[in-house]
Amino acid sequence: MDAGRRISYILSDKTSKQKKTKNISYIEFERNNEQNIMVSLSGHILGADFPEEFKDWVKSDLDKLIDSNIIYKVTNQRAYSALKSFSGIDNIIIATDYDREGELIGVEALKFIEPGYTNIRRAKFSALTSQEVKDAFDNLLDVNYGLADSAKAREEIDLLWGAVLTRFFSVTSNRLWKDFISVGRVQTPTLALIVEREEEIKSFVPEKYFVINVTFNKGIDFQGVYEKNIKDEDEANKIFNAINGNDGIVKSYKNEKKEVYKPPPFSTTDFLREASRIGVTPSNAMKIAEKLYMSGLISYPRTDNTVYQRSIPLKSIAQKFEGTEFDTEAKMVLGQEKIYPSRGKVETTDHPPIYPVSYPKKALTGAYKNIYELIVRRFLATLYKNAVIEKSDADIDIKGYNFKVSGEKIIDNGWFDIYKYRKLRESKLPELVIGETVKGKKWDMEEKYTEPPKRYDVASLLKLMESLNLGTKSTRHDIIQKLNDRNFATGNPLRPTPLGIGFIKSITTIDSDIAKPDMTAELEKEMDKIAENQKKLDDVVNDSRNMLHSALKGFRGNKEEIKETITSYANKGDSIGTCPLDGGEISLVKFRNFSKIKCSTEGCKINFNLNATGLVQMTDKRCDVCSLPIIKIIRKGQSPEYRCVDPNCEYNRKKLSVGKCPSDDGDLIIRQSRYGKRFLGCSNYPKCTVTYPLPQKGVIMPTGEICRYCGAPLLIMVNGKRKWKFCPNMKCEYNRKDKVEKSESENK
Structure with a gap:
């Protein structure tokens, strides 16, 4: 259901009707004894462009292009036709998203409705819930033309x-x-x-330095670190020789309870950052959030605000999650004597932070479920109590050299029990007494190098x-x-x-x-x-x-x-490492239909074509077989593939092999065609031309079994929740006579 249909559905108490006249779709409903027509705009009606004379990139005079008048063309013909078709209108209400773009879209629409109307109002809401929408239409605002002009x-x-x-x-x-x-x-x-x-x-030029650590023991082991990083090796040896084998004396010790504050409510930027950390790209996270908003599950997802308005019924919203998968967390929040929400640093008046407004009637799946859960858990975490830790710090002296010791003990996990994406970590430190001797157990000096940003x-x-x-x-x-x-x-x-x-x-x-x-x-x-x-x-x-x-x-x-x-x-290519053969620079050069791996040293044998399609990314790993770089290849619908840049390396053969070729003693290897299609081919190609097609999506795994009909290796295909065994030889009797095997062991 799009926003227009949902709004009309709410305002009409579920009696709105979808209508169509001359191929123009609109929604009709009655409210307060008045007939209403709802037109869904679905984005901008007009698009900015330059006059036709500037169409040619090469011949256009760019200075004239800068000074040219920008023209606007209709880009949403359906909405344009709908707006032009209605007459006899008494009132106009703009109900687009309340932000810059939404205001501009609404103002664009006014250009195509019969001119002369001055009774134009604005409905502002931040969630597609019954209460919010009805309140917005009962308390209409003026159109903000300045906001539209800024867009x-x-x-x-x-x-x-x-x-x-x-x-x-x-x-x-x-x-x-x-x-x-x-x-x-x-x-x-x-x-x-x-x-x-x-x-x-x-x-960046790494700088060498030395770290001296001592493991102490008082009932439990705990570590002290010399208070300075030492750049001079002679000085480091001098200090280490002085403290090696000696116990320490506690010079200072304090411990105090500290609160770990709960996170602020979600702004758009904070939400996208957290979504990225759970594996959802910002663009996908935003698309999902917009659909959750349109479904009436979350508030408007485009906001800078990190402070809940007093008008938001926080307790009532938390109660909606009782009896759901978030029942435990909701009861934790509601069981508090009083709910104190967290506050961020940014407070605006356009939209509230992102928060859930209802629980889905139909179960969500995949990334939609993960994003919705992230928003629910963040909301509940902002209403729960702060975590409490006991932080301990001590200074321990060995032969005049000071070692820093610290520890953290969890007293109350607080909001971390709700927001599972972060964890408190303990590093226990025994209770120490100033002046006491603590036994040294292990003394180490470690050579390290500074790291680049x-x-x-x-x-x-x-x-x-x-x-x-x-x-x-x-x-x-x-x-x-x-x-x-x-x-x-x-x-x-x-x-x-x-x-x-x-x-x-x-x-x-x-x-x-x-x-x-x-x-x-x-x-x-x-x-x-x-x-x-x-x-x-x-x-x-x-x-x-x-x-x-x-x-x-x-x-x-x-x-x-x-x-x-x-x-x-x-033309240079992306540097991916140093050549193990001659010390030259290995680069990845991307062309339109293929990529090339080559060494900067002329005549070096490291010069390979990558016939693989998909997005090629570098990793920091090296091949265990030949020490060349490992690359990561990402293809739509398939798991990421890691391979050595040398296509003939044993690493690739072992990793991509699914079994023996039934025609000779070669290995059947998963290969990619120049068009991006994966298939099985024999490692002895071109001597052996045996090939088998493969499904293009999902994960393919060898079973170690041989087909009793044709001798090809049997494979398992996993695509989402589906899992089945098959013979890659599509003409084989196995695929026709034997039913798909879905044993309990395969589906565990």
Whole structure:
């Protein structure tokens, strides 16, 4: 049920009717003795574009493109026709999502309804529940035209920056059609953060240092660490020789109870970060959250707010989970003498934090179940008590050298009992007495090296983008997804591709502001001022046009340098390690239909084509057989495949083999065709041409059994909850005469 149908269903007390006239669908219902018509818009009715004369990327004058009038075309013909078809309207109520985009969509609709109406109102709600929707329609607001204009400004500015700079960089580097270079106002500085971190990692020089540890014992073992990391090896040896074999004397000891505060309510960014940690990508998590909202299960999922409004019936919502799979957790919350919800640092008035509003009548499955459970557990955790730990700290002296000792003991697990995604960890420390001697049991000196900064994973990048005001709660997850889709960055943690590095380097060598978060953040503030009616839409857009003219002028003066930088990096490949044969650099070079692994040393035998389709990602692992890098290949509908970069390595043969070929003594190996289809082929190809087709989705496992009819190895196929045994020879009698085997042992 879409939002329009759900709203009309609620307002009509379940008597609304779906109607169709001249291929125009709408919903009709009666409320308060008035006839109502509900039109579902399903997104923008108008799309921003440039005049037809600027259609050609190569021939268009980019300065004229910057100054051209942006035109709007109807992109939602169904909604347009519906709005134009009605007459005799007394009142108009906009009930789109209450945010910038929703306000703009509603204002767009007004352009196509009979002109002259002034009785236009706005319904604001944050959950598709009966109470919220009815309250919203009983307490209508005015339309916020400033909010709509801020969304329109963002649309026009993003179109200008994206179109002009995408054309410039794509044409300059001769990368057109599918290989074009996408430039975005928010996307580009976000990519620059990833590239900058990669440069920090590559330029990082590890520094050696020494750590001295002592294991003490007083009933239980506990560890002390010398208070400093020591860079000088002679000094480290001197200290170690002095303390080795000696007991310690307790110089200070304190322990105190501390609260571990419960988490704040979910904002969109916090929600997406937590979803990423349970294996759901931000883009998928947002799609799922939107569907849960449309189903009336959670509140509106696009919000910066981390403080529950007093009007939200927190206790009543918690009671909805009694008698469900969350019964224990709900009773824990409701059993408290008083419920004190946690508060975050951001409080807004547009929408509340994300919270559950009802329990599903039909059981959810897969990622939908996981995301809903995450939201429910976070909500209940914000209402439960803080955890309590006892933290102990001590200083122990050995021969004048101070060793730090600490421990934590869980007193009350508190909200951790509800929010299963995090755990408290204990490190027990016995009760110590100042002045007492504690026995030394083991003395160690360890040589270590400083480590480079970590790459950003999706969760940490979302947090960084929020702190830098890059993008909005509604767009950040899409920006990260676009970097992946457009071959600028891959994996999680995010690693920039050679194209991504080359593109950012071509910009930063000119010292352009478009790769810096400051410019984008400043534009976001300007758009906020439009929403607050402190600035006009046209003024902000024109200021942005002037900035774009200036940026384009700087790039034009460095066209050859830009072309050379992008081309050289794009052709270079992604460094994945050091060659074990000659110390050269091993790179992964991606082409349109295949990838190549090659060593930088001319004549090195490490030069392999990867006929594998799918997304190729690097890992930090090395092959146990030949020491070359292990890569990870991700294909839709299949489990990730890990393989050695050398296609002929024994590692791959053993890992991909499902049994012996019935025609000769070779192994039947899972292979990929050039079109991405997997099949079984003999390892003795081309001498042996035996092949068998395979199902394209699911996990294939060998059984160790031989087909009694044709001699091929029998396999097990697992696809979701289904599991069955089959012979890969599709013409074999086994698949026709023997029924599918689903023994209890296979389904355990």
